[in-house]
Amino acid sequence: LAYEWTKNAAMAERIVAQSEQQLAQQEAALARADRLSSIGVLASGIGHEINNPLSYVLGNLEMLSTADLYAELSETDRQQMLRDATLGAEQIGRVIKELMVFSRDDRPLDTSVFDVGLALAAAMAMTRAQTSRMEVNTTIDPALHVHGNRHRLVQVFVNLLINAQH
Numbered sequence: 001l002a003y004e005w006t007k008n009a010a011m012a013e014r015i016v017a018q019s020e021q022q023l024a025q026q027e028a029a030l031a032r033a034d035r036l037s038s039i040g041v042l043a044s045g046i047g048h049e050i051n052n053p054l055s056y057v058l059g060n061l062e063m064l065s066t067a068d069l070y071a072e073l074s075e076t077d078r079q080q081m082l083r084d085a086t087l088g089a090e091q092i093g094r095v096i097k098e099l100m101v102f103s104r105d106d107r108p109l110d111t112s113v114f115d116v117g118l119a120l121a122a123a124m125a126m127t128r129a130q131t132s133r134m135e136v137n138t139t140i141d142p143a144l145h146v147h148g149n150r151h152r153l154v155q156v157f158v159n160l161l162i163n164a165q166h
Helices: 002-065 067-072 075-103 116-126 150-165
Strands: 112-115 145-148
Touching (some): 002 116, 112 116, 145 150
């Protein structure tokens, strides 16, 4: 009888351990699905955020590369068009960088001290197209720094902003 009881207790422990492992795997899968869902919602806004600067980058470069149009422009206008094209390309780069940072979910959690205001600004930039019809007021102490994972906090802010829009 003692042998059967010990055997049953060991089996119960194995079942509990397997259940806990399955629960942890399901929680990780839900977290990944939530991030992917957020990325899906952001995709249209990201397209908009990239398309606007891309259109003036391409437009300015086309004007600068067309001999007739180039001749009509003053040197000041040419320089301004080059600066605008550069700013547009940099804006596209920032949007892509933030999207790449946001979408990485399989990295180990790296923690550091970071500025909460910068994390919120990144989330607001990523959701600008979705939240353009909302008024978002923020007041964050510039000295507010926390120790944690910046990318996860950006994800929280993105989710809050999208939920507020809905």
